[in-house]
Amino acid sequence: MIATESLSKRFPRVTALDRLSVDVGPGVTGLVGANGAGKSTLIKILLGLSPATEGRAEVLGLDVASKGADIRERVGYMPEHDCLPPDVSATEFVVHMARMSGLPPTAARERTADTLRHVGLYEERYRPIGGYSTGMKQRVKLAQALVHDPQLVFLDEPTNGLDPVGRDEMLGLIRRIHTDFGISVLVTSHLLGELERTCDHVVVIDGGKLLRSSSTTDFTQTTTTLAIEVTDTDEHPDGTHAVRDALHARGVSVEDGGGLPGAGHILLLTAQGEETYDLVRDVIADLGLGLVRMEQRRHHIAEVFKSSDEHEQRKEAVGHGG
Amino acid sequence: MAVEHSTGTPAPAPGDQTRIHNIGYRNYDGPRLGRAYARRSLYSQSLRGSYGLGRSVKSKVLPMLLFVVMCVPAAIIVAVAVATKAGALPLDYTRNAIVMQAVISLYVASQAPQSVSRDLRFKTVPLYFSRPIETADYVRAKFAALASALFILTAAPLLVLYVGALLAKLDFADQTKGFAQGLVSVALLSLLFAGIGLVIASFTPRRGFGIAAVIAVLTITYGAVSTLQAIADAQGSSDAVPWIGLFSPITLVDGVQSAFLGATSAFPGGVGPGHGEGVVYVLVALGLIAASYGLLMRRYKKVGL
Numbered sequence: 001m002i003a004t005e006s007l008s009k010r011f012p013r014v015t016a017l018d019r020l021s022v023d024v025g026p027g028v029t030g031l032v033g034a035n036g037a038g039k040s041t042l043i044k045i046l047l048g049l050s051p052a053t054e055g056r057a058e059v060l061g062l063d064v065a066s067k068g069a070d071i072r073e074r075v076g077y078m079p080e081h082d083c084l085p086p087d088v089s090a091t092e093f094v095v096h097m098a099r100m101s102g103l104p105p106t107a108a109r110e111r112t113a114d115t116l117r118h119v120g121l122y123e124e125r126y127r128p129i130g131g132y133s134t135g136m137k138q139r140v141k142l143a144q145a146l147v148h149d150p151q152l153v154f155l156d157e158p159t160n161g162l163d164p165v166g167r168d169e170m171l172g173l174i175r176r177i178h179t180d181f182g183i184s185v186l187v188t189s190h191l192l193g194e195l196e197r198t199c200d201h202v203v204v205i206d207g208g209k210l211l212r213s214s215s216t217t218d219f220t221q222t223t224t225t226l227a228i229e230v231t232d233t234d235e236h237p238d239g240t241h242a243v244r245d246a247l248h249a250r251g252v253s254v255e256d257g258g259g260l261p262g263a264g265h266i267l268l269l270t271a272q273g274e275e276t277y278d279l280v281r282d283v284i285a286d287l288g289l290g291l292v293r294m295e296q297r298r299h300h301i302a303e304v305f306k307s308s309d310e311h312e313q314r315k316e317a318v319g320h321g322g
Numbered sequence: 323m324a325v326e327h328s329t330g331t332p333a334p335a336p337g338d339q340t341r342i343h344n345i346g347y348r349n350y351d352g353p354r355l356g357r358a359y360a361r362r363s364l365y366s367q368s369l370r371g372s373y374g375l376g377r378s379v380k381s382k383v384l385p386m387l388l389f390v391v392m393c394v395p396a397a398i399i400v401a402v403a404v405a406t407k408a409g410a411l412p413l414d415y416t417r418n419a420i421v422m423q424a425v426i427s428l429y430v431a432s433q434a435p436q437s438v439s440r441d442l443r444f445k446t447v448p449l450y451f452s453r454p455i456e457t458a459d460y461v462r463a464k465f466a467a468l469a470s471a472l473f474i475l476t477a478a479p480l481l482v483l484y485v486g487a488l489l490a491k492l493d494f495a496d497q498t499k500g501f502a503q504g505l506v507s508v509a510l511l512s513l514l515f516a517g518i519g520l521v522i523a524s525f526t527p528r529r530g531f532g533i534a535a536v537i538a539v540l541t542i543t544y545g546a547v548s549t550l551q552a553i554a555d556a557q558g559s560s561d562a563v564p565w566i567g568l569f570s571p572i573t574l575v576d577g578v579q580s581a582f583l584g585a586t587s588a589f590p591g592g593v594g595p596g597h598g599e600g601v602v603y604v605l606v607a608l609g610l611i612a613a614s615y616g617l618l619m620r621r622y623k624k625v626g627l
Contacts, residue, residue: 047452069454073354077452085444087378099363100453102354113351118347128378144449149350181347 001026001152002186005056009041009208014094016041018208019055024186030195030202030216031188031263038208039188040080043154046186047072060151064312073102076145076153076183081158083141086130090121090140093129094147096127101148108147113142119173135166140144142173146183153177155187171198212288226271228280231290239289246283361459364450368467371473372433381436388429389475392422396479400486411487411497415504416585418483419511423572426515427540429475429557430468435532436521437468444525447622461618468520472512480504503583511575514607515540517614518571524621543570548590555590564595568606577603 002024009017016038022275042231044050046059048068055063059071084093091112098108110168119139124132145153158174159167168294175198177183189195195202204211228243228277228283236242244267246253255268277294284291327549367376371380374382399413419426450460484501488494521530522539547570556561567573568588580587581600587593595603 049451069357069456072452073356073454077449079445079448079452080491081445083445085440085446087381088376093378096363096367097449097453099367100450102356102358102360102454103350104353104355104359107350107352114348148354182349184426 001029002057002059003188005041005055007042007045007057008053009045009050010053016208016223017045018019019272020201020205020208020210021055022210022213024108024201024203026178026184027200028053028174028185028187030196030199031186031204031205031207032190032192032195033188034190037190037205040156041207041208043156043186043188046154047075047077051075072149074151076148076150078141078145078153078155078158080188081118082137084129084137087128089128090116090125090132090143094140094143097144098147103148110148111145111147113134115147116140119143119146120169134161135169138162138166138170139173142170146177151183152186155185157188157190159189160186168195174198177200197276223318225270226280226294227266228269228284229266229292229293230284231292232291236287236289239287240267242287243267243289244283246287247280250279252279323435331598346582357392357454357456357459360453360455361463363472363612364455364460364463365467367576368437368464369470369599372468372471384432385429385471388425388432389478391425392475393482395422396482396528397486400483400490401494403486404490407490411483414585415483415500416507416583417507417588418479418504420572420576420588422476422479422614423544424541425509426472426476427537427572428525430472430498430515431521431536432538434468434516434523434536435526435529437464438520438524439527439529439532442524443529457619457622461615461622463515465520465615465618472516473509474476476511477505481506484554499517500584503579503585505577507579507583507585510578511572513611514571514575517611518617520609521614523620524618541572544572547573552590558616560591560593561587563591564599567595568603571610574603574607574610 002022004020004022006019006021007013007017008015008019020038020042023133024085030041031039044051046064048064048071051065056311060074060205062071064071094112094116095108098111116122116139119142120140121136121143124136129137132140138161142155143156145155155174159170162170171194174185174187177185178200187195187199193202199216200212201215228241230243232239246270247254248269251317254267256266269276269280281291370376374616383590396418397412399411402408403411413421424504443451448458455463456562480501484497487497518539521538522535526532526535547566551563551573554560556564564577567577573589576585577595578600579585580589580594581597581603585594588594594600
């Protein structure tokens with residue numbers, strides 16, 4: 001779908017992309033990086049709107065430097081920022097955008113109705129966009145990127161500004177773009193955690209350099225981590241501690257759940273299989289404690305991403321806590 | 323629209339009758355008409371938008387009102403001419419735009435920002451440029467749309483005058499020639515005003531600023547030029563009058579049409595530029611139109627995504 005070869009983009013004072021070589025296949029691909037890592041610059045180059053300083057890139061087998069217009073006819077783009085005029089309805093706006101993608105008037109109307117329904121906008125689509133909630137606006141932005149049935153869409157920070165429920169719905173929708181609509185997706189985010197649930201493949205860039213590119217299963221499913229949290233009782237004033245000791249005695253190694261303040265009551269342990277769950281249940285029941293939570297926690301991409309940084313943060317957090 | 327019929331599907335199983343049919347995603351394999359079509363679509367959308375069509379009722383009020391204000395005087399003139407059986411129309415075709423310049427300026431000031439500042443303000447521009455069209459397509463479509471809208475605004479009263487003149491059985495050849503000259507003149511005016519208005523509006527995402535700036539540029543230059551011309555005329559240096567007229571858009575159009583389109587000049591003393599000076603007027607007018615286009619291109623190269 002996308003292939004870049006030592007792609008660089010230098011501005012007079014910053015290097016936005018530094019010899020980036022990456023291959024992206026069909027499916028949902030996450031492009032992860034902190035703000036300013038070069039994600040938006042990469043998308044601009046891939047749309048053929050900004051020439052690369054050196055190196056080359058192909059989208060759908062078309063060279064970005066010479067076939068920009070052809071690429072833009074077959075891909076969709078959802079920008080990070082607001083891009084909707086408040087005084088027109090979603091239907092009018094998306095119809096216009098469909099025509100701007102080259103769809104004949106009748107097809108533009110039909111595709112608009114279909115697409116708005118698929119992203120979950122119904123009666124409200126006839127009302128001016130100005131009155132929409134953030135979640136609805138994000139759906140309109142997504143609809144305009146999908147209305148011409150592209151082969152690939154670029155979604156730039158689609159979950160920005162959404163509440164947790166809206167975020168989950170958007171992530172589900174992104175998943176469906178591939179599974180139900182057959183459109184490949186390149187989705188950017190600076191929140192590493194949310195992409196692991198949605199993407200087949202994750203590309204991590206930092207400072208314009210490729211940090212890692214691999215499938216999410218490689219990233220996160222090599223081991224299953226269990227997170228548990230228990231209550232305290234009179235008998236065991238520090239229930240967490242008691243559970244840890246008891247599990248230690250049974251030969252299970254347990255870690256603290258992250259160094260952040262407030263996460264001190266969470267214990268992490270590696271599940272070997274069914275018996276680990278039973279063991280935890282029995283240990284807690286024997287101690288007479290209440291089990292607040294026991295959940296599977298996949299390794300956060302963050303851990304793969306910046307382990308050294310995290311170490312420092314942890315020290316800092318501990319320093320603050322003490 | 324978009325009523326889904328599940329025709330041809332087997333009858334639902336009993337007890338299953340209230341099921342909602344999800345017809346799923348359908349791929350589009352129809353034609354994709356490409357850049358030229360997209361440019362035309364943007365042109366027609368912008369042109370309609372210049373008269374508030376396809377927009378809210380509120381945004382139809384001003385352009386429609388100004389259109390009526392442009393046409394009513396022409397209708398009155400025609401009525402008078404027919405009633406009094408006058409031998410000629412009391413107003414030249416070429417003079418109409420000069421007399422109505424305040425209305426035209428107001429129209430440009432209100433619609434140029436509507437056309438481009440909105441896209442900048444709501445950051446819709448990146449959505450256009452993520453599609454097949456390029457900077458030049460966007461600029462041309464917007465330029466052509468506003469120029470066409472202005473042409474409709476300024477040519478409609480001329481059409482009223484012309485039809486009226488023919489109904490009053492005035493000389494056909496004479497009237498047709500005057501009408502044609504008037505059309506050429508307002509076409510030039512439309513291009514010039516559209517260019518100036520769009521350049522100013524494209525530099526501000528704020529519609530209010532755009533309106534104020536366009537009005538300021540059009541009226542202040544006209545005020546300054548006509549004052550200087552009056553002073554020059556009063557002091558006896560009437561040679562300077564035509565040259566001063568180069569510095570405001572409406573006097574520029576006035577100069578071109580009095581030199582080449584048989585119009586009587588509105589300059590003080592009624593002396594317009596001669597043929598030699600007229601060439602300079604034409605060059606300056608065309609130069610300004612070209613410069614507006616160039617500035618818009620430069621501006622939108624930067625806006626991009």
